[in-house]
Amino acid sequence: MSTRIVILGAGGRMGRALVHAAAQFDGLVLSAAVASATSGALGRDAGELAGVAPLGVRVSADLGTALQGADVAIDFSAPQATAAHLAACRAAGVALLLGTTGYPEALEAQFAAAARDVALLVAPNTSLGVTLLLELVRTAAQALPAAFDIEILETHHRMKRDAPSGTALALGRAAGEGRGLSPEGALAAAGAGRAGARPAGQIGFAVLRGGDVAGEHEVRFLGTGETLVLGHRAGDRSLFARGALTAALWLAQRPAGRYFMRDILFQNQ
Numbered sequence: 001m002s003t004r005i006v007i008l009g010a011g012g013r014m015g016r017a018l019v020h021a022a023a024q025f026d027g028l029v030l031s032a033a034v035a036s037a038t039s040g041a042l043g044r045d046a047g048e049l050a051g052v053a054p055l056g057v058r059v060s061a062d063l064g065t066a067l068q069g070a071d072v073a074i075d076f077s078a079p080q081a082t083a084a085h086l087a088a089c090r091a092a093g094v095a096l097l098l099g100t101t102g103y104p105e106a107l108e109a110q111f112a113a114a115a116r117d118v119a120l121l122v123a124p125n126t127s128l129g130v131t132l133l134l135e136l137v138r139t140a141a142q143a144l145p146a147a148f149d150i151e152i153l154e155t156h157h158r159m160k161r162d163a164p165s166g167t168a169l170a171l172g173r174a175a176g177e178g179r180g181l182s183p184e185g186a187l188a189a190a191g192a193g194r195a196g197a198r199p200a201g202q203i204g205f206a207v208l209r210g211g212d213v214a215g216e217h218e219v220r221f222l223g224t225g226e227t228l229v230l231g232h233r234a235g236d237r238s239l240f241a242r243g244a245l246t247a248a249l250w251l252a253q254r255p256a257g258r259y260f261m262r263d264i265l266f267q268n269q
C-alpha cells in the first residue's frame, strides 16, 4: 500500500521540488498540500504548481483536514510555522519530517515531547551524501592525531545570506565531536579572522560566495606531508527533495521516537 504524504509549504521552492520529485517516486501518494492562509498558491493544483501533471490535490490552508488519514508530513515552510505544524502532527498522530531551518532553539523541548507520540525526524540537511559526510568527518577527526589541522571550506551562490552555511557549522560540530569537544566548544574553537601562526586545535572556516553554486563543502585534515580531503557537491535543490522523500518513506514505518538522518543510512531497514 502506498505511503500517504502531506507537504507543508507546498507553494515554496522546496515544496514544489518535493511534489515534482514525488511524481518519480514509487510507493507514495500525495494526499494533501498545505500553504499559509495568505498564500497565492491556495486552490491551485499541487502538481500544476510544481510543473508536473495535475494531481487532483488542491493547495489548502486547512492543516487539520490535510493530516487526516496521512502517514507522514514533510515540512519545508517557514520557522514561524514550525510549532503549529509540530502540534498539529502530534495531535493527528502523523509522523513529521521537519526540513525547515531557523526555528527557535526553545522548540527542542517540544520536539522531545512530540517524539513520545509520533515519529519525528528533524533534518536540517536532507542530502544523503551530506548525511554520510558528517559521519565520515566525525570518524576522521577521531582517528587522526590532533596534529592534523581541520579546515572547512564552503562555496555557495551569491544570494545566500548566512555564512558559514548551516551545513558547514554541522560539519564543524561533527569534527569537534570526533575531537571530543562539545558542540558549543567545537564552534567556539573555530578560528575566524586569525592573524599570525595557526593555533593548534582550532577548526577553521573559509567562505566563498559567487555565481549560482548550489552548495559545495570540503573538510580538509592538514597534516605534515599529507592532506585528507572529504567533500560534497550539490547539483541542485532536487537532491534535498529526493533525500526528504526517502527519509519520509522510512519514517512512516517507524514507531514514535526521535530520529536523525544518519539513522536512515545506518539502521536496519
Ligand SMILES: NC(=O)c1ccc[n+]([C@@H]2O[C@H](COP(=O)([O-])OP(=O)(O)OC[C@H]3O[C@@H](n4cnc5c(N)ncnc54)[C@H](OP(=O)(O)O)[C@@H]3O)[C@@H](O)[C@H]2O)c1
Pocket (backbone or CB within 6 Å): 008, 009, 010, 011, 012, 013, 014, 015, 034, 035, 036, 037, 038, 039, 040, 041, 076, 077, 078, 079, 081, 098, 099, 100, 101, 102, 123, 124, 125, 126, 127, 240
Ligand atoms: N533540510 C534541508 O535539506 C533544506 C534544504 C533546502 C531548504 N531548507 C529549508 O526549507 C525551508 C523552505 O525553503 P524554501 O527555499 O522552499 O523557501 P520558500 O521558497 O520561501 O518557501 C517556503 C514556503 O512556506 C510557505 N509557508 C509560510 N508559512 C506557512 C505556513 N504556516 N504553512 C504552510 N506553508 C507556509 C511560504 O509561503 P506561502 O504558504 O504563503 O506560499 C512559502 O511558500 C527553509 O527553512 C529552508 O532553510 C531545508
